[in-house]
Amino acid sequence: MDLPIHFGMPIYGSNKSTITEFVAPGVFLAILMFFPMCSSGIFMIAEKTSGALERTMVTGVTSLEIMISHFATQFYLLVVQASISLFIVVIFFKIQIIGSTFLAFLSGIMIGIAGISFGFVIASICRNELESVLMSIAAFMPNLILSGVIWPLEGMPIYLQYVSMFLPCTSVGNSLRAIISRGSSIFHPTVWPGFVTAMVFIFLYWGLALAVNIKKNKH
Numbered sequence: 774m775d776l777p778i779h780f781g782m783p784i785y786g787s788n789k790s791t792i793t794e795f796v797a798p799g800v801f802l803a804i805l806m807f808f809p810m811c812s813s814g815i816f817m818i819a820e821k822t823s824g825a826l827e828r829t830m831v832t833g834v835t836s837l838e839i840m841i842s843h844f845a846t847q848f849y850l851l852v853v854q855a856s857i858s859l860f861i862v863v864i865f866f867k868i869q870i871i872g873s874t875f876l877a878f879l880s881g882i883m884i885g886i887a888g889i890s891f892g893f894v895i896a897s898i899c900r901n902e903l904e905s906v907l908m909s910i911a912a913f914m915p916n917l918i919l920s921g922v923i924w925p926l927e928g929m930p931i932y933l934q935y936v937s938m939f940l941p942c943t944s945v946g947n948s949l950r951a952i953i954s955r956g957s958s959i960f961h962p963t964v965w966p967g968f969v970t971a972m973v974f975i976f977l978y979w980g981l982a983l984a985v986n987i988k989k990n991k992h
Contacts, residue, residue, distance in 0.1 A: 790954065797868050798949040799922030801858055802942050805881045806888035807913050808854065813847045813892030814905040822901060836986035840893055840979070847892075851885040871956035876964070880949045883971035887941050890978035897985040916940045921947070944970040 817839075820826040829839065859878055862868050870877055891912070892905075899905045917923070919933060920942035926934050937943045948967025951957040957964045 793866055794868060794954060795925075795950070796923065797862050797866050798953055799920070799942065799946045801862055801881060802884045802946055802949060803913075803917050803922050804858055805851070805855055805885040806891075806916070806942060807909070808888070809847055809851050809885045810888035810892040810895070810913065811906060811909045812850070813843060813889045814895040814899070814909060815892075815902050816847075817843055817893065817896035818899060818902050818905050821896070830990070836983055836990065840982060843893070844889060847889045848886070851882065851889065855881040855885060868953065870953050872952035872958070876952050876959060877949060880945055880952070880967060880971075883968060883975075884942065884945050887971050887974045887978065890975050890982070893982035894978050894985070897982045897989070916942050919943075941971065941974045 817826070820829075826839065830836075855878060859874075859881065863870065892909070895905050895908050895912075899908055919929070919937045920940045921937060922942060926937055926943070929937065945967040948964045951961060951963040955961075959965055959968070
């Protein structure tokens with residue numbers, strides 16, 4: 774007996790979507806957040822433990838200027854990493870980007886900047902590289918599991934869905950999937966909140982890092 778339902782062509786995306794198409798955007802964002810987070814934190818702590826950071830600040834350089842200098846270096850590495858990662862996603866995993874490739878790339882850059890910024894927070898708190906790596910992993914794993922990267926948000930308990938809304942990769946991941954699978958523009962109600970969320974986390978992390986560094990320098 775046939776079902777009394779006729780499945781037509783989908784309005785957005787394809788009716789042959791795979792699990793790879795769902796997971797790949799989230800993994801792309803997760804990689805671009807985790808590695809810049811670790812590298813920015815480790816590099817700043819290496820300067821701190823070697824005494825170079827203290828000698829630099831004695832000359833009158835502020836915490837903000839030090840963070841900007843580290844950000845300039847990390848941003849160059851981020852652009853290279855994002856380009857290679859997007860190339861691998863498209864060429865090797867054969868993920869077709871229906872929307873703007875530039876928006877997909879920009880979403881990766883935004884989440885990577887958030888990772889760099891959170892690395893500054895970690896560097897201002899931790900005393901050595903080992904603590905930095907452990908704290909990065911501890912902060913990243915809930916973001917990886919609860920942000921819908923591996924498991925859809927709709928399949929989580931309702932209270933975890935509310936928790937996931939406060940994680941940086943959740944909204945950005947939804948935006949990237951809408952760009953890749955549906956071809957949505959920046960003005961789509963699923964896309965622009967992801968970029969706004971990334972900006973909020975970036976400013977939040979920079980503010981926290983500066984506040985901690987200023988407080989430590991006073992003592």
